[in-house]
Amino acid sequence: MEVFLHFFCPGSARRLLSPCRFSAFTVSLPRMKTLKGIAASPGIASGRAFLYADDGLPEIPRYHIHAEDAPGELARLEAAFIQADAEISRLHERALMELGKEKAEIIAAHRMMLEDEEFRGQIRTRFEANHENIDWVVFDYCQELAQLLGVSSDPYLRERSADVADVSRRLLSALLPVKRVSLADLEETVILVAHDILPSELLAMRPGRVRGIVMDMGSRTSHTAILAQAFGIPAVLGLSFATREISGGDTVAVDGLAGEVAVNPAPRALAKYRAAAGRYQKHVDSLRSGRDLPAETKDGRRVALAANIEVPEEARGALEFGAEGIGLYRSEFLFLTPGQNAAEENQFRAYLRVVETMGSRPVTIRTVDVGGDKVNPGLHGVEEKNPLLGWRAVRFCFAAPEFFKTQLRAILRASARGKVRIMFPMISGVEELEQALVLLEEAKAECRKKKQPFDEEIEAGTMIEVPSAAMTADLLAKKSAFFSIGTNDLIQYSLAVDRGNERVSYLARPTHPAVLRLLKITIDAAHGSGIRAAMCGEFAGEVRAAPLLIGLGLDEFSMSGAQIPRVKRVIREAGAADCRDLAEKILAAGSPGAADALLDEWFLRHPGAETA
Ligand code: PEP
Ligand code: MG
Numbered sequence: 375m376e377v378f379l380h381f382f383c384p385g386s387a388r389r390l391l392s393p394c395r396f397s398a399f400t401v402s403l404p405r406m407k408t409l410k411g412i413a414a415s416p417g418i419a420s421g422r423a424f425l426y427a428d429d430g431l432p433e434i435p436r437y438h439i440h441a442e443d444a445p446g447e448l449a450r451l452e453a454a455f456i457q458a459d460a461e462i463s464r465l466h467e468r469a470l471m472e473l474g475k476e477k478a479e480i481i482a483a484h485r486m487m488l489e490d491e492e493f494r495g496q497i498r499t500r501f502e503a504n505h506e507n508i509d510w511v512v513f514d515y516c517q518e519l520a521q522l523l524g525v526s527s528d529p530y531l532r533e534r535s536a537d538v539a540d541v542s543r544r545l546l547s548a549l550l551p552v553k554r555v556s557l558a559d560l561e562e563t564v565i566l567v568a569h570d571i572l573p574s575e576l577l578a579m580r581p582g583r584v585r586g587i588v589m590d591m592g593s594r595t596s597h598t599a600i601l602a603q604a605f606g607i608p609a610v611l612g613l614s615f616a617t618r619e620i621s622g623g624d625t626v627a628v629d630g631l632a633g634e635v636a637v638n639p640a641p642r643a644l645a646k647y648r649a650a651a652g653r654y655q656k657h658v659d660s661l662r663s664g665r666d667l668p669a670e671t672k673d674g675r676r677v678a679l680a681a682n683i684e685v686p687e688e689a690r691g692a693l694e695f696g697a698e699g700i701g702l703y704r705s706e707f708l709f710l711t712p713g714q715n716a717a718e719e720n721q722f723r724a725y726l727r728v729v730e731t732m733g734s735r736p737v738t739i740r741t742v743d744v745g746g747d748k749v750n751p752g753l754h755g756v757e758e759k760n761p762l763l764g765w766r767a768v769r770f771c772f773a774a775p776e777f778f779k780t781q782l783r784a785i786l787r788a789s790a791r792g793k794v795r796i797m798f799p800m801i802s803g804v805e806e807l808e809q810a811l812v813l814l815e816e817a818k819a820e821c822r823k824k825k826q827p828f829d830e831e832i833e834a835g836t837m838i839e840v841p842s843a844a845m846t847a848d849l850l851a852k853k854s855a856f857f858s859i860g861t862n863d864l865i866q867y868s869l870a871v872d873r874g875n876e877r878v879s880y881l882a883r884p885t886h887p888a889v890l891r892l893l894k895i896t897i898d899a900a901h902g903s904g905i906r907a908a909m910c911g912e913f914a915g916e917v918r919a920a921p922l923l924i925g926l927g928l929d930e931f932s933m934s935g936a937q938i939p940r941v942k943r944v945i946r947e948a949g950a951a952d953c954r955d956l957a958e959k960i961l962a963a964g965s966p967g968a969a970d971a972l973l974d975e976w977f978l979r980h981p982g983a984e985t986a
Contacts, residue, residue: 406636406637406638406639406640406643407619407636407637407638408634408635408636408637409588409610409613409615409616409619409634409635409636409637410613410633410634410635411588411610411611411612411613411614411616411633411634411635411876412592412593412594412599412610412611412612412633412876412879413594413610413629413630413631413632413633414587414592414593414594414596414598414599414602414603414609414610414611414612414630414633415587415599415602415603415606415607415608415609415630416603416608416630416631416654416936417586417606417607417608417630417631417651417654418608418627418628418629418630418631418647418650418651418654419565419585419586419607419608419627419628419630419651420565420585420586420625420626420627420628420639420644420647420648420651421563421564421565421585421586421625421626422562422564422565422623422624422625422626423564423565423567423588423620423621423622423623423624423625423626423637424560424562424564424565424566424567424622425567425568425617425620425621425622426557426566426567426568426571427543427568434509434510434513434546434550435507435509435510436506436507436510437506437507437510438505438506438507439501439505439506439507439508440505441505444501444502444505447501447507447508448498448501448508450508450549451497451498451501451508451512451549453548454512454545454548454549455488455494455545457548458488458541458544458545458548459485459488459489461544462481462484462485462488462544463485466481466482466485483534483537484537484540484541484544487537487538487541488541488545496515497511497512497515500514500515508549509546509549509550512542512545512546512549513542513546516538516539516541516542516545517542517621519535519538520535520538520539520542521535521621523535523538524618524621535618539618557571557575557576557579557580557583557584558579558580560579560580560583560584561583562583563582563583563584563585564583564584564585565584565585565586565587565588565626565628566579566584566586566587566588567588567589567616567617567620567622567626568587568588568589568590568617569589569590569591569617570589570590570591570592570598571587571589571598572747572749576598576601576602577601577684577685577707577710579605584605584607585607585608585628586607586608586609586610586626586628586630587602587607587608587609587610587611587628588609588610588611588613588616588620588626588628588635589609589610589611589612589613589616590612590613590614590615590616590617590876591611591612591874591875591876592611592612592874592876593611593612593873593874593875593876593879593882594611594879594882594912595861595862595865595866595873595882595911595912596611596747596873596874597747597748597874598611599611599912600682600684600704600862600912600934601684602630603934603936603937604682604683604684604685604688604934604935606691606936608628608629608630608631609628609630610628610629610630610633610634610635611876612876612879613635613876614876614877616635619637620635620637624637624638625637625638625639625644626638627639627643627644627647629647629650631654658936658939661939661940661943662694662695662696662939664696664939664942664943665694665695665696665938665939666696667696667942667946669698669931669941669942669945669946670945670946671924671945671946671948671949671950671953672946672947672948672949673949673950673951674950675924675950677924677928677929677930677931677945678698678699678701678908678929678930678931679696679697679698679930679931679932679933679938679941679942679945680697680698680699680700680701680702680736680738680908680910680930680931680932680933681695681697681699681700681701681932681933681934681935681938682700682701682702682703682704682910682915682932682933682934682935683700683702683703683704683728683935684703684704684707685707686724686725686727686728686731688935689727689728689731689732690731691935692935692938693731693732694935695935695936695938695939696938696939696942697735697935697938698735699732699735699736699737699738699793700728700732700735700736700737700738700739700932701738701858701908701910701930701931701932701933702738702740702797702858702910702932703725703728703737703738703739703740704740704743705721705724705725705739705740705741705742705743705781706740706742706743706744706748708720708721708724709742709744709753710744710748710749716753716777716780717780718780718783718784719784721780721781721784721785722784722787722788725737725739725784725785725787725788725794726788726791729788729789729791729792729793729794730791730792732792732793733792734792734793735793736793736794736795737788737792737793737794737795738794738795738796738797738835738858738908738910738932739785739788739794739795739796739797740797740798740799740837741767741768741771741778741781741782741785741796741797741798741799741810742767742770742771742777742778742781743766743767743799743800744766744767744770745761745764745765745766745767745769745770746761746762746764746766747761747762747874749761753777754770762866762872762873766800767798767799767800768798768799768800768801768806768809768810769800771810771813772806772809772810772813775813778813779813779816779817779820782796782813782814782817783817783820783821783826786817786818786821786826786828786829786832787821787826787827787828789828789829789832790826790827790828790829793829794829794832795832795833795834795835795855795856796814796832796833796834796835797834797835797836797837797858798810798834798835798836798837799837799839799860800837800839800840800863801836801837801838801840801843801850802840802842802843803842803843803846803849803850804846804849804850804853807836807850807853807854808853810834811834811853814834818830833855833856834854834855835854835855835856835857835858835908836850836853836854836856836857836858837857837858837859837860837910838850838857838858838859838860838864838896839859839860839861839862839863839864839867839911840863840864840867841864841867841868841892844859844864844868844892844893844895844896845892845895847895847896847899847900848899848902848903850899851899851900851902851903851905852903854905855905856900856905856906856907856908857896857897857899857900857905857906857907857908858908858909858910858930858932859893859896859897859907859908859909859910859911859914860910860911861884861889861893861909861911861912861913861914862911862912863911864889864892864911865882865883865884865886865889865911865913866882868886868888868889868892869881869882869883869886869888869889883966884913884916884919885922885960885966885969885970885973886966887961887963887964887965887966887969890926890960890961890969891961893923893926894926894961897926897927897928898927900929901927906929906930907927907928907929907930908928908929908930908931908932909923909928909930909931909932910932910933912933912934914928914931914932914933914941915931915933915934915937915938915941916937917937917940917941917944917983918973918977919973920941920944920945920948920983921944921948921952921953921956921973921976921980921983922953922956922957922960922969922973924945924948924950924953924957925950925953925954925955925956925957925958925960926957927954943982943983944980944983947980947982947983948980948983956972956973956976959972960972960973
């Protein structure tokens with residue numbers, strides 16, 4: 375294949391006019407490579423990559439075009455070029471204004487590519503040769519081009535592969551009817567590769583169709599990671615360039631324990647991954663066998679181990695892992711699928727399903743925490759500059775009191791059928807908690823009026839996930855039945871680290887002294903007021919955190935169900951007094967590195983509390 379690439383030759387605009395040829399570089403497909411990312415959901419899986427475009431491109435159809443329809447197809451192509459060119463011009467202008475000339479060059483290259491006669495000519499020639507629909511021709515040609523560039527030995531040309539992908543996406547969006555690809559439509563079992571996946575999109579996924587998740591974005595505590603764990607899908611996130619490095623159809627092995635992704639591994643390497651997956655499954659099964667043992671330290675301190683769930687169906691699995699209750703039911707997932715019916719009856723049925731599955735065990739239902747990265751355009755359709763600091767959780771609920779009270783009534787009604795607790799997210803101070811409690815009283819009054827039974831003694835607790843809440847925990851404790859610490863947000867807000875941004879995820883250290891002090895203040899304040907201190911952030915499910923959290927006096931740990939057996943194993947190997955000493959030393963250590971070293975040392979002294 376011989377293609378002139380005017381727009382790819384590095385250097386000045388003058389040099390852009392001198393063509394370079396593909397024949398100048400070597401092509402060898404497929405290449406094996408290993409990518410390193412964040413181990414976000416444990417387990418090992420392999421399979422074929424499915425590249426999920428988050429920009430709404432549907433699957434590209436491929437069909438024959440009759441000779442009489444050919445002019446129409448070429449007209450479509452022309453129109454798509456005009457539309458794409460207009461879009462790119464607008465983008466270029468904005469980039470020039472906001473990013474400066476140098477950065478705007480990237481967009482300028484896209485424009486040059488669109489205007490390049492050779493590029494257009496290639497598409498037309500292919501169309502005339504095969505008489506296939508023009509969107510397929512564009513897709514097929516650009517994919518081939520991007521792949522060839524992607525394996526070039528010249529780094530400059532390799533990077534241009536992303537430009538081709540970008541331009542082809544723009545042309546295809548102009549050519550195709552706008553229709554989002556839904557993960558609900560997956561026909562095969564795949565390894566999902568994406569730049570980013572919204573939690574609502576992941577929820578639409580058909581169970582069993584996704585074996586593993588690989589993503590450019592995301593961190594250990596991002597909502598995609600949480601959902602992947604909930605579904606038991608191994609995931610490696612925060613890879614930055616996975617969508618560039620992996621092509622649809624590549625064989626991919628995902629190691630969610632090591633945070634590693636092997637692309638097109640050699641048969642031997644693939645066999646190793648498969649064997650490791652088998653061993654891991656056996657290990658999980660063996661851990662499950664201890665599910666009826668109490669979570670008690672060697673010197674008799676008993677704590678509760680509960681599960682976090684996002685959908686009612688997870689409750690059964692949680693029981694299998696030995697959950698003593700649900701410490702966090704993220705109820706917002708009921709509303710995250712656009713068009714979802716949020717009627718009281720619907721909610722009531724969902725809550726009841728969890729309550730009935732859990733029998734006499736407590737179920738903590740957190741009121742809706744939409745906003746941030748969890749947005750349903752139909753419910754909370756606002757664009758915000760800083761959504762994580764914006765109209766989220768109770769802030770949104772207070773602005774929609776009828777919506778909020780509908781949820782509270784549904785929760786109250788479910789409380790008549792089991793042990794239910796209510797929990798308010800994103801509370802930043804006493805007045806917010808008071809406002810939530812007033813609305814709860816109103817909802818109770820409405821239930822009484824309708825003669826709907828509920829648990830008059832229902833506990834209402836506060837999530838401590840905003841630093842201001844931790845700092846005023848003594849005040850909040852007086853009005854809360856319990857605390858549950860949301861470390862995912864507490865770390866994000868106290869260390870100023872966006873939990874979904876892989877570039878800064880290295881800074882999200884739960885053992886940072888600032889975080890540890892906030893934990894201590896919160897737990898001590900809870901105990902000072904005679905209430906329980908629970909934790910439902912991801913830190914509670916980290917095996918390495920268990921001795922520290924026992925030492926800090928945490929009463930209840932809530933985590934992804936699959937983590938329960940591992941954390942329990944550590945707790946049963948630990949002594950509460952020893953852990954208190956450890957916590958004191960860690961609090962005095964002064965840095966995350968020193969704290970982690972103390973934890974390493976503890977695990978060396980307790981070989982039975984394996985960290986796998
Ligand atoms: C948290 O912030 O730690 C938490 C448990 O809530 P979420 O992860 O749903 O924000
Ligand atoms: Mg939170």
